[in-house]
Amino acid sequence: MTTPTQQPEQPGALPGAMYTSPIPVRPTHLGHALASEWTKIRSVRSTVWTLCVFVALVVGIGLLVGWKTSGETYTDVPYTIPALFGLMLGQICLITLGVLVVTSEYGTGMIRTTFTAAPQRHRVLAAKFLVFFALAYTVSAVSITVVGLATAAINEIPSGPGENWGTSVLLGSLYVSLLGVLGLAVGSMLRHSAGAITAMLGVVLVPAIMPAFLMISPALRGIGETMLEYNAPNSLSALFGTAMYDGQAGGVPQLLALLGITLVAVAGAFALLEKRDV
Amino acid sequence: MIEATGLTKRYGAKTAVHDLSFQVRPGTVTGFLGPNGSGKSTTMRMIVGLDEPTSGHVTIGGLPYRRVPNAPRQVGALLDAKAVHGGRSARNHLLCLAQLSGIPARRVDEVLGVVGLQDVARHRSKGFSLGMGQRLGIAAALLGDPQVLLFDEPVNGLDPEGILWVRTLMKSLAAEGRTVFVSSHLMSEMALTAEHLIVIGRGRLMADMSVREFIAANAAGFARVRVPDTEPGSREKLAAALAEEGGQVLPEPDGALRVAGLPLPRISDVAHTAGVRLWELSPHQASLEEAYMRLTQGAVDYRSTDDRRAGLHEEGAQGPEPFPVPQPGADQPGWYAPPPPRQERPAAPDLSKSDTEDPR
Numbered sequence: 001m002t003t004p005t006q007q008p009e010q011p012g013a014l015p016g017a018m019y020t021s022p023i024p025v026r027p028t029h030l031g032h033a034l035a036s037e038w039t040k041i042r043s044v045r046s047t048v049w050t051l052c053v054f055v056a057l058v059v060g061i062g063l064l065v066g067w068k069t070s071g072e073t074y075t076d077v078p079y080t081i082p083a084l085f086g087l088m089l090g091q092i093c094l095i096t097l098g099v100l101v102v103t104s105e106y107g108t109g110m111i112r113t114t115f116t117a118a119p120q121r122h123r124v125l126a127a128k129f130l131v132f133f134a135l136a137y138t139v140s141a142v143s144i145t146v147v148g149l150a151t152a153a154i155n156e157i158p159s160g161p162g163e164n165w166g167t168s169v170l171l172g173s174l175y176v177s178l179l180g181v182l183g184l185a186v187g188s189m190l191r192h193s194a195g196a197i198t199a200m201l202g203v204v205l206v207p208a209i210m211p212a213f214l215m216i217s218p219a220l221r222g223i224g225e226t227m228l229e230y231n232a233p234n235s236l237s238a239l240f241g242t243a244m245y246d247g248q249a250g251g252v253p254q255l256l257a258l259l260g261i262t263l264v265a266v267a268g269a270f271a272l273l274e275k276r277d278v
Numbered sequence: 279m280i281e282a283t284g285l286t287k288r289y290g291a292k293t294a295v296h297d298l299s300f301q302v303r304p305g306t307v308t309g310f311l312g313p314n315g316s317g318k319s320t321t322m323r324m325i326v327g328l329d330e331p332t333s334g335h336v337t338i339g340g341l342p343y344r345r346v347p348n349a350p351r352q353v354g355a356l357l358d359a360k361a362v363h364g365g366r367s368a369r370n371h372l373l374c375l376a377q378l379s380g381i382p383a384r385r386v387d388e389v390l391g392v393v394g395l396q397d398v399a400r401h402r403s404k405g406f407s408l409g410m411g412q413r414l415g416i417a418a419a420l421l422g423d424p425q426v427l428l429f430d431e432p433v434n435g436l437d438p439e440g441i442l443w444v445r446t447l448m449k450s451l452a453a454e455g456r457t458v459f460v461s462s463h464l465m466s467e468m469a470l471t472a473e474h475l476i477v478i479g480r481g482r483l484m485a486d487m488s489v490r491e492f493i494a495a496n497a498a499g500f501a502r503v504r505v506p507d508t509e510p511g512s513r514e515k516l517a518a519a520l521a522e523e524g525g526q527v528l529p530e531p532d533g534a535l536r537v538a539g540l541p542l543p544r545i546s547d548v549a550h551t552a553g554v555r556l557w558e559l560s561p562h563q564a565s566l567e568e569a570y571m572r573l574t575q576g577a578v579d580y581r582s583t584d585d586r587r588a589g590l591h592e593e594g595a596q597g598p599e600p601f602p603v604p605q606p607g608a609d610q611p612g613w614y615a616p617p618p619p620r621q622e623r624p625a626a627p628d629l630s631k632s633d634t635e636d637p638r
Binding site for chain 1 (some may be wrong): 304323327328329330343344345346347348349350351352355357358360361362363364365366367370373374375377378379406418422423424425454455456460
């Protein structure tokens, strides 16, 4: 194009005049992104509803089970065990919430507004992870504690291993919160609510269902047993002192496995975030 | 100051923006024009770092957008008014954006007042009309009191009061020394708002000049000539004589002639020599819209055609042949008056017609 670039006439304005805001411009940091993400997560009704359903499931089912049990139940399991039944369903809520924290922005186009307002994309994603994890962990820890306290109050709990229920609160909350963080990472990579939730349901449910079929063939037996041991419901049970598969308490290997998978997914989410157009 | 150099964006085989270089200066409203799908929004997205250019680069005040410190305090952008989470209230939407750059909450209430949304500040934006959504988007752009403002189709869906307000707002922002870059396909609006124009078609730069120069260069005026209806054949006679003199002659639907390329006195002389009386000889000045249509004719991706409703006719049953009404401008490539005074318009590249899909 040969059209020369001409200086337009600017009556009243100096050529090259620049406007400078009277308010000083300060550099931004992660704290700003955290405040923003907290505003985002609390100002959407679906967040509130999803967390309400989670609390209702964990506390509601927990109290029901705690009320129907008697003191002898807790001779070898912590008295937060009634919360486990609610958590089995409640983990789906946290996964959904984790996914929605990021995919709802892609779905509505809000992400373009966000990344225009904060071109440091990694900072926004980091803030999402931190805010979501803190919220999910707090809500689940409080819910499990409430169930534990109520169970202890309802039942005549004898002193025994059941008294060491603090670990189950800390590790159980960590496990379900990590599942949610994994959902957030998958959501950030897939950018699609339905796709990411389906993928996460697959991650939770397939290892719980597949072993029944894998066990048929001796060659696949090993894989089946690993799946049985490491699937989400069994891992959660193990953290609450009673694994469904082999009855072993512990669950730390399963927790570490989830932590590893989650960290890989988080790293993937960060790597893809900077590369792709929005 | 926005500066693009050799900006190119490809989506697979489709080139959305091709080797675009321009500057947007502070102190004026710069209009960014182009037909649908010409690459305006893609260019805007590249300016704010949402899309990475395939090649070339664009800077704001010398820095790529993603390296501008506290970008929202320097650059405000309204790219897509629908890009909000509908479940969040207008105030919370602005608040979460404000917090990202450390802007206090009272500034949120202030901009809500500026755009006139204070009464619906706590309503969820899902229920907002198109115009209210635009106002919310403008509020977000103004939030950081930035020195550079980008608006993609800001008057879409606004009522006349809103359009006037946006026009005044753009001008006053530019008068304060800010850089204002507004994309639009509404020529009439740009004629009133912008002082400088950047026109693209099919992702290529077609013009970068002031509005006045743009009109002068791309739409020379024409003359309307009418001969008496009572003298059959005189019209053809005059048309032939004018064409011989080097004028471009086009018939108008009402029987008059549209003559370009000849000054009015010359037309009168030619008519006199040919012995044709004139009932009308009137000058017409081209508008920005005409200038724009002429310039971008070859670069329109999505062209509408007549709805002949042929698909509704029963097969075999030949309906009455539709009377061919000549559509001004539809089939006559030269309708928008004379050929370009300077034959330097790049022949719009015939990019693959099959791939007319919007890249996003």
